[in-house]
Amino acid sequence: MAKKHVGVLMGGMSAEREVSLSSGEAVARALEERGYPVTKIYVDQDIDRVLRQTPIDVAFLALHGTYGEDGCVQGLLEILGIPYTGSGVLASALSMDKLKSKELFRLYNVPTPPYYAIDKGRLDDLEEVHGSFGFPVFVKPRRGGSSVGAGRANDFAELRSRVIDASRFDSSVLVERFVGGREVTVGLLDGKALGALEVVPKGSFYDYKSKYQSGQSEYHFPARLTPTRYKGVLNIAERANAALGATGATRVDFLVTEGENEYVLEVNTIPGLTPTSLLPKIAKGAGYEFGDLCIAMIERADTGVVNGIDDDAGEGLDDPGESQDAAPFLDAE
Numbered sequence: 348m349a350k351k352h353v354g355v356l357m358g359g360m361s362a363e364r365e366v367s368l369s370s371g372e373a374v375a376r377a378l379e380e381r382g383y384p385v386t387k388i389y390v391d392q393d394i395d396r397v398l399r400q401t402p403i404d405v406a407f408l409a410l411h412g413t414y415g416e417d418g419c420v421q422g423l424l425e426i427l428g429i430p431y432t433g434s435g436v437l438a439s440a441l442s443m444d445k446l447k448s449k450e451l452f453r454l455y456n457v458p459t460p461p462y463y464a465i466d467k468g469r470l471d472d473l474e475e476v477h478g479s480f481g482f483p484v485f486v487k488p489r490r491g492g493s494s495v496g497a498g499r500a501n502d503f504a505e506l507r508s509r510v511i512d513a514s515r516f517d518s519s520v521l522v523e524r525f526v527g528g529r530e531v532t533v534g535l536l537d538g539k540a541l542g543a544l545e546v547v548p549k550g551s552f553y554d555y556k557s558k559y560q561s562g563q564s565e566y567h568f569p570a571r572l573t574p575t576r577y578k579g580v581l582n583i584a585e586r587a588n589a590a591l592g593a594t595g596a597t598r599v600d601f602l603v604t605e606g607e608n609e610y611v612l613e614v615n616t617i618p619g620l621t622p623t624s625l626l627p628k629i630a631k632g633a634g635y636e637f638g639d640l641c642i643a644m645i646e647r648a649d650t651g652v653v654n655g656i657d658d659d660a661g662e663g664l665d666d667p668g669e670s671q672d673a674a675p676f677l678d679a680e
């Protein structure tokens with residue numbers, strides 16, 4: 348059978364453009380090496396016109412952040428009838444929005460740090476909104492990525508400056524209880540966990556530099572957890588993924604504490620895809636070379652309104668009704 352003509356969509360208009368370009372180049376190279384006809388498509392505001400003029404069978408989305416990972420490009424591809432890799436419109440939009448993700452995590456009893464969100468227009472009320480939430484906290488743009496605009500605050504003055512900083516990237520800012528713990532991330536394919544990787548950043552947290560500069564982080568695969576705890580983390584990752592309805596290759600980020608608590612931070616529907624990125628490292632541990640992973644993603648590409656709707660997606664989730672009386676700022680303990 349002739350191999351599908353793959354359009355690798357990369358670049359885009361978000362703060363993570365550079366990361367996307369490295370993911371896209373790596374994916375295009377790996378697919379070409381395996382004999383796939385590939386066209387690299389650099390995404391900008393003309394993407395609809397370019398897609399109409401380029402005869403591709405499937406779109407490989409190597410985009411991150413706004414317009415690429417949040418359901419926008421996915422919606423355009425559905426209108427054009429082009430199958431695409433990864434999650435559908437709704438799961439993409441929910442996963443990009445850390446506030447909506449956390450609301451769903453709470454509904455499905457997926458442990459996540461206590462939080463509140465504040466809109467840019469309400470910064471004058473910050474003290475009142477923060478109330479007795481306490482310190483330290485971790486502040487991030489509600490729909491950000493790559494740790495851009497994120498950081499810790501130990502007191503009210505730091506909180507104010509962090510919130511102002513984060514609000515340069517989003518009209519809404521998320522404030523979470525600071526979790527002192529180790530960074531663990533789980534890779535999934537089709538909602539099934541492939542394994543958990545531990546990241547030890549050299550800096551105080553897993554910031555932009557630790558993510559993308561070589562030598563700035565150490566990795567342990569499998570993550571250094573007891574077998575029971577390791578299994579538990581994989582299980583929570585599958586539940587987090589299912590709560591948002593994410594499909595294809597995904598990655599769920601965690602902080603795990605000495606006190607045996609696991610907190611889900613987010614689901615990434617288009618994880619970084621350079622050969623040294625976290626998901627490819629995990630996939631390799633599960634027997635997928637980088638090229639195999641890219642092909643597995645293409646094989647799962649889908650289109651139409653059914654994309655992302657999986658009858659089994661809710662399997663294994665607790666009945667959402669059970670958490671209806673959960674207290675605000677639900678804690679994982």
Ligand SMILES: Nc1ncnc2c1ncn2[C@@H]1O[C@H](COP(=O)(O)OP(=O)(O)O)[C@@H](O)[C@H]1O
Nearest residue numbers: 460485492493494523524525526552553600612
């Ligand atoms: N509540 C928190 N407590 C402590 N550190 C955090 C918290 N939330 C995020 N971090 C740190 O910031 C990094 C990025 O946060 P994350 O929510 O995964 O957003 P991003 O989309 O930017 O990756 C995490 O890997 C972790 O190092």
Ligand SMILES: [Mg+2]
Nearest residue numbers: 493600612613
């Ligand atoms: Mg993350």
